[in-house]
Structures are given as structure tokens and as C-alpha cells.
Amino acid sequence: xxxxxxxxxVSQIRARTLHRHFFAxxxxxxxxxxxxxxxSSVVRALCVCAVPCLxxxxxxxxxxxxxxxxxxxxxxxxxxxxxxxAMGIVTTFEWxxxxxxxxxxxxxxxxxxxxxxxxxxxxxxxxxFLVLFLVGANVFGSVLYSAVSTPSHGNYFxxxxxxxxxxxxxxVFAGFSMLxxxxxxxxxxxxxxxxxxxxxxxxxxxxxxxxxxxxxxLFGSHMQMLLGGDAWFAPYIxxxxxxxxxxxxxxxxxxxxxxxxxxxxxLYATGIAxxxxxxxxxxxxxxQQKRAxxxxxxxxxxxSAALTNLLHRALLTRPQERGVFHFISHTLRRNSRxxxxxxxxxxxxxxxxxxxxxxxxxxxxxxxxxxxxxDGLHAVLPLLxxxxxxxxxVAFGFPIDMAARWVFPMNLLQAGSHTKATRAWVIACCGxxxxxxxxxxxxxxxxxxxxxxxxVWAGTLSLLLADTFFYQSNRIPFTQPRLPxxxxxxxxxxLYAAAFPVFVLLSAHLEILSExxxxxxxxxxxCVAVLHVLLKVLLKASQESALSGFSLEVEEDExxxxxxxx
Numbered sequence: 001x002x003x004x005x006x007x008x009x010v011s012q013i014r015a016r017t018l019h020r021h022f023f024a025x026x027x028x029x030x031x032x033x034x035x036x037x038x039x040s041s042v043v044r045a046l047c048v049c050a051v052p053c054l055x056x057x058x059x060x061x062x063x064x065x066x067x068x069x070x071x072x073x074x075x076x077x078x079x080x081x082x083x084x085x086a087m088g089i090v091t092t093f094e095w096x097x098x099x100x101x102x103x104x105x106x107x108x109x110x111x112x113x114x115x116x117x118x119x120x121x122x123x124x125x126x127x128x129f130l131v132l133f134l135v136g137a138n139v140f141g142s143v144l145y146s147a148v149s150t151p152s153h154g155n156y157f158x159x160x161x162x163x164x165x166x167x168x169x170x171x172v173f174a175g176f177s178m179l180x181x182x183x184x185x186x187x188x189x190x191x192x193x194x195x196x197x198x199x200x201x202x203x204x205x206x207x208x209x210x211x212x213x214x215x216x217x218l219f220g221s222h223m224q225m226l227l228g229g230d231a232w233f234a235p236y237i238x239x240x241x242x243x244x245x246x247x248x249x250x251x252x253x254x255x256x257x258x259x260x261x262x263x264x265x266x267l268y269a270t271g272i273a274x275x276x277x278x279x280x281x282x283x284x285x286x287x288q289q290k291r292a293x294x295x296x297x298x299x300x301x302x303x304s305a306a307l308t309n310l311l312h313r314a315l316l317t318r319p320q321e322r323g324v325f326h327f328i329s330h331t332l333r334r335n336s337r338x339x340x341x342x343x344x345x346x347x348x349x350x351x352x353x354x355x356x357x358x359x360x361x362x363x364x365x366x367x368x369x370x371x372x373x374x375d376g377l378h379a380v381l382p383l384l385x386x387x388x389x390x391x392x393x394v395a396f397g398f399p400i401d402m403a404a405r406w407v408f409p410m411n412l413l414q415a416g417s418h419t420k421a422t423r424a425w426v427i428a429c430c431g432x433x434x435x436x437x438x439x440x441x442x443x444x445x446x447x448x449x450x451x452x453x454x455x456v457w458a459g460t461l462s463l464l465l466a467d468t469f470f471y472q473s474n475r476i477p478f479t480q481p482r483l484p485x486x487x488x489x490x491x492x493x494x495l496y497a498a499a500f501p502v503f504v505l506l507s508a509h510l511e512i513l514s515e516x517x518x519x520x521x522x523x524x525x526x527c528v529a530v531l532h533v534l535l536k537v538l539l540k541a542s543q544e545s546a547l548s549g550f551s552l553e554v555e556e557d558e559x560x561x562x563x564x565x566x
Contacts, residue, residue, distance in 0.1 A: 014113065018121035019128075025104075026097050026129050046136040049086055053079060053141035057148060064148050072149065073227060073256075074220035076166070076246050079141045081216055081239040083167040086137040088174035088209045091130070092202055095340065098126060098182055099284055105292035119285060126179075134171045142167065159250065166246035169270050170239060176273040178205065183280030186287050199339040206347025207354070212239060214355035222360060229258035233370060241266030315424040324421035328477050331400060338395045338478075345391025352387070353380045372444070375508070381437050381454060382461055382507035385430050386500060389465040392426055396477035418476045426466045434458035450515060456525070457511055464528050467535050 027042060060067075060075055067075070091098070100108075100122055108118060146160040181201060189197055219226060219237075226234045227247060234240050244262025247255040316322045332338050356376035361369060434455065441451050514521035 011117070015117055015121055018108075018113075018118065019124050022100075022122050022125035023128055026094055026125070042132075046132070049090070049133055049137040050140055053082060053138065054144065056082075057141055057144040060145065061148055065151060067149075070223045073223040073243070073247065075145070075149070076163075076250075077220060077223065077239065077243045078216060079138070079145060079163065080166050080170045080242045080246060081212060082141075083134070083138050084170040084174045084239045084242070085209045085213045087130070087134060087171035088178060089206065090133050091175045091178035092205045092209070093340070093344065094129070095178075095182055095198065095202055096337070098179055099186065099281075099288050100292075101288075102292040105289055109293075115289075119282075122285075123281070130175045134168060134175070137171065138164070138167045162246055162249035165249055166242045169245065169266065170242040173238065173242070173266070173270045173273050174209075176270075176277040180273055180276040180280055181205070183277065183284040186284040187280060191291065195339070199343050202340060202343035203346045203350065206344050207350035208347075210348050210351030211354050211358075212237070214351055215358070218358075218360055224256075227256035227258050227262070229256075229261070231369075234258065235262065235265055238266075238269070241269060311424065311428070315427075316421060320418075321421040321424070324418045324476055325425055328396075328422065328425045331478055332395070335400060338398070341395045341398075342391045345387050345394065349384045349387030349391075353383045356380065356383065375512070377441070377444075377446075378511045379504055379508040380440075381434065381458055381511075382504045384433050384437060385458070385461050385465055386503060388429060388433055389426060389469050390496075392429065393469045396422070397480070398478065399480060400478040419470070422477060423466045423470055426470060427462050430458070430462035430465070434462065453514060453521065454511070456521065457507070457514070460525055460528050461507060463532060467532055471535055 027045070056078060063071075100118070109115075142160060142164050146163050147156060150156045150159040182198070185194060185198055185201060219240075222231070225231050226240060227244065241262045244255075244259040245266050247259040248263045251259075311325070312322060316325055332342070356379045357372055359371050359373045359376070361371045438451050438455055438458070441454060442448075446454075510520055510524055514524070
């Protein structure tokens with residue numbers, strides 16, 4: 001009897017320890033935590049999620065009572081939309097941590113632990129993580145906005161219940177939808193296709209979520225037609241489902257005509273997403289375990305010989321430059337963490353590009369329909385190129401293996417080799433994105449001359465961005481220790497908020513002017529060329545050797561002991 005009680009106690013201790021470990025792993029991320037302080041990371045992340053709803057509720061305080069009916073619907077749509085987008089982004093950002101990775105299985109399975117204990121500990125940690133952010137993102141809006149929007153003769157608790165039901169179900173649908181998508185990706189796709197498919201899905205998911213948030217002012221000004229059933233695309237926009245549920249619960253029979261249909265779709269969709277996640281999670285778990293124990297087959301993709309030879313002859317004339325260039329390529333291809341960063345920034349760029357292009361207009365039948373903005377199409381190229389280069393800049397700043405850096409100072413004996421290779425890689429990526437944009441413009445009916453002009457602008461902007469963001473890139477990517485104390489998030493946000501709109505608006509304006517006057521294009525190319533030569537001269541004058549300042553001293557990481565060996 002005593003032995004059974006002891007075993008039960010030990011089992012409970014192990015379960016709690018594993019739960020804490022798996023929960024902390026969600027915050028074991030360079031972006032959220034650089035010093036391993038899980039508690040500070042949790043508080044910081046929750047504050048980021050909770051503040052927007054709190055600020056919007058305070059901002060709406062003077063507008064109530066007496067706010068117009070459709071403006072109230074737009075306010076409710078914001079809170080539903082924010083819950084949907086926040087939970088979707090949080091789940092997508094933690095894509096790699098939703099299931100145990102190879103390190104979890106290889107380290108924990110040899111310990112005296114049951115597979116069932118591991119499974120339930122990970123499932124509990126995942127549910128705790130999702131519930132924590134779901135509540136954190138909506139608690140202030142549910143309490144404060146419900147108090148603000150409740151009429152003097154209304155029932156506050158009824159308003160709170162309607163608000164909570166809508167925003168919580170929106171967050172639940174977003175979170176479990178992302179979980180189901182990853183589970184299906186792991187369970188159905190072969191090993192060779194899973195990595196690139198995961199990156200594509202992450203980028204598209206982030207782009208879709210950010211796009212919905214950016215389109216809020218556009219949709220908020222057409223609430224009457226969206227909820228009244230006069231927009232054919234309304235049933236295909238998930239946040240509108242839960243806005244329909246909000247209106248149906250808050251107003252009952254007085255709700256707009258299309259609210260009932262949207263609410264029904266939202267309830268069925270949430271049930272399907274939850275059921276699919278529950279069914280797929282054990283299958284994906286088994287697939288992950290099999291890959292961890294047997295080893296995933298990773299075939300090295302063969303580079304195109306023609307493209308490689310062209311790069312070697314045109315841009316990469318030294319062996320050191322070629323080595324750094326291919327080191328960057330293989331690192332990004334193999335390491336999923338960097339693919340997550342690129343997917344996030346790429347998704348933001350796609351969302352901003354689509355938001356600048358997509359607009360709403362009234363058709364001849366009196367309904368709403370989607371349309372493309374001609375002026376917005378000129379902003380697509382600078383938007384995508386800007387966020388691509390920013391994403392590469394961020395990804396290059398995170399180290400991969402500090403202990404293996406000795407190979408570079410032993411072989412890179414010529415100054416500037418890594419800088420030229422890094423810029424060449426950035427320009428090559430910009431060229432791939434530019435080709436996709438140019439193909440899209442041809443498909444929607446742009447003239448060949450206008451597309452050729454866009455190609456010239458693509459090369460000009462790519463060179464400008466590479467020179468600007470990698471001017472002082474005097475370290476090889478992925479080999480410099482991260483020093484978070486030198487970075488200031490507010491200053492960085494201010495710089496991007498000031499530089500990004502100016503760059504995009506000025507580029508789009510010059511593109512439109514150059515279609516009428518080629519002299520504008522010639523002057524722009526001349527300015528960029530002069531700037532490029534000037535930066536090159538300044539860089540050459542101040543550049544140090546690749547060996548200088550390249551410290552090989554690496555702090556030893558402390559081992560994490562979970563105490564599960566008993």
C-alpha cells in the first residue's frame with residue numbers, strides 16, 4: 001500500500017514537472033526571452049496581447065452612449081477580430097512548439113517515463129498556453145468595453161456574456177485551426193515536403209491574419225451591407241461569423257438579417273476545428289516520435305548548376321565569398337527557426353501588399369464586391385522587398401552555433417568577402433520575389449512596357465535596400481552572439497514607422513511618375529548608383545578584417561536538470 005502511494009506521488013511529481021517544462025518551452029525563444037527568464041517572458045507577452053483591447057476600450061469611452069448602431073457593430077467587430085488575429089498569430093508563431101520536437105523525444109524517452117505521461121503533460125501545457133493567451137487578450141475588452149457599451153436600461157451581465165461568447169469562440173477557432181493545420185501537415189506530408197510546406201503555410205497564415213486586421217477600417221465602414229447579407233464574400237471571412245454570433249446574442253430578433261447565418265457557420269466551424277485537432281494530434285504525435293527515433297530522411301537538394309555558375313562568375317568571384325553565400329543558403333534551408341522568422345516577415349509583407357491593392361466597391365446590383373486598386377499595385381513591389389530585407393536582417397542576427405565559428409577566421413583571410421556574399425544573397429532573394437510580382441502583373445493584364453519598367457525599379461530598390469540595411473554588416477550571418485542590451489524596441493519601432501511609409505509612398509509615387517516621364521527613372525537610378533558608390537567607398541575605408549573583433553570565447557550553457565531520473 002505504501003509503495004503504491006509512493007509510486008502515485010512520484011508519478012504526480014513527474015507530471016507536474018513535465019507540465020512546467022513543456023510550458024516553459026513555449027517561451028524558450030530568442031524573440032521572447034534572451035536570458036531564460038520564463039516568468040518575465042510570460043508577463044511581457046501577455047501585456048503585449050492585453051494592452052490593445054484595453055486602449056481601444058478607453059478610446060471608445062467618450063463615444064458612448066449615443067453611438068450609431070452600425071458604428072457599434074464595427075466596434076464589436078474589432079474585438080472579435082483582435083481575438084481571432086491574436087490567437088492565430090500566437091499559435092502560428094509557436095508552430096514548432098505545438099508538438100514535441102526531436103530533442104524532446106531523444107532526451108525524455110530514455111528516462112523512466114510512460115509515453116502516456118509525456119502525451120498528457122504536453123497536451124495540458126498546450127491547453128494552458130492557449131487558454132492563458134485567450135484570456136489575456138480578451139479580459140480587459142470583456143470587462144471594460146461591455147461596461148462602456150451597455151445601455152442605461154440594459155443588462156451588463158448579458159452584454160458581458162454575449163461579448164465573451166463571441167471573442168472566446170473566435171480565439172478558440174483560430175487557435176485550433178492552426179493546430180489542426182500543423183497536425184495534418186505533419187501526418188500527411190512526406191519528410192521531404194514538410195519543411196518547405198510548413199514555411200509556406202506559416203507565411204500564408206500570418207499574411208491572412210494581418211490582412212484581416214489591416215482591412216478593419218474598410219470592413220468597419222460597410223457593416224450594414226456585410227451583416228445585412230448584401231456581400232457575397234461575407235460567409236468566407238471567419239471573424240464575421242463570430243460578429244454575427246455577437247449581434248445575434250446581443251440583439252436577439254433585432255439582429256441584422258445575415259447575423260443568424262454567420263453565427264451558424266461560426267459554431268459549426270469551431271466544432272469542426274476542435275474535433276479535427278483532437279483527432280489529428282495523436283497521429284501527428286506518433287509521426288513526430290517515429291521521425292525522432294528513426295531519423296527523418298533529409299536529402300540535400302541539388303542547386304541549379306546554371307544559376308550557381310552565373311552567380312560565381314558575376315558576383316562571387318572569390319572562394320571565400322562563395323563559401324559564405326552557400327553557408328547562408330544551407331543554414332536557412334536546414335534550420336526551421338530561421339524559416340519561422342522569414343515566414344512571419346514575409347506574411348506581414350504579403351498582408352500589407354494585399355491591403356494596399358484590395359478595395360470594396362458597390363456593384364450595379366447594389367451589393368459589395370472586391371476590386372483592385374491601380375495605385376495600390378505600384379506599392380506591391382516596394383512593400384514586399386522592404387519586409388523581405390528586414391526579415392533577412394533579423395534572421396541573420398540570430399546565432400546558430402557559437403562553438404563552430406572557428407572555421408571562419410581560419411579560412412576567410414580577405415576583408416569584405418562576407419559582406420559581398422551577404423549582399424549578393426539578399427539581392428538574389430529580392431530578384432526571386434520581384435520575378436513573382438512581375439509575373440502577377442502580367443497575369444492581371446499589365447502591358448509589357450509597364451512590367452519592364454517595374455523590373456528596372458525592382459533592381460534599383462533591391463540594391464538600395466541591400467546597401468541600406470547591410471551597410472555595416474561586418475559579421476558573417478548566424479555567427480555573432482546576440483546582445484539584446486544593445487537593441488531598443490521602441491527606437492526600432494520608431495525608425496521603422498518613420499522610414500517604412502516614406503520609402504513605400506515615395507517609391508510608388510516615383511513609379512507612377514516614371515511611366516509618364518522616363519527622366520524620373522533615370523534620375524532615380526543615378527541617385528541610387530551614386531549612393532551605392534559612396535557607401536562602398538566609405539565601407540572600404542572603414543572596414544576591418546574578418547578576423548578583427550571575432551572573439552571565439554563562448555559561454556558554456558548550463559544543463560537543465562528536470563529531476564525525472566528517479
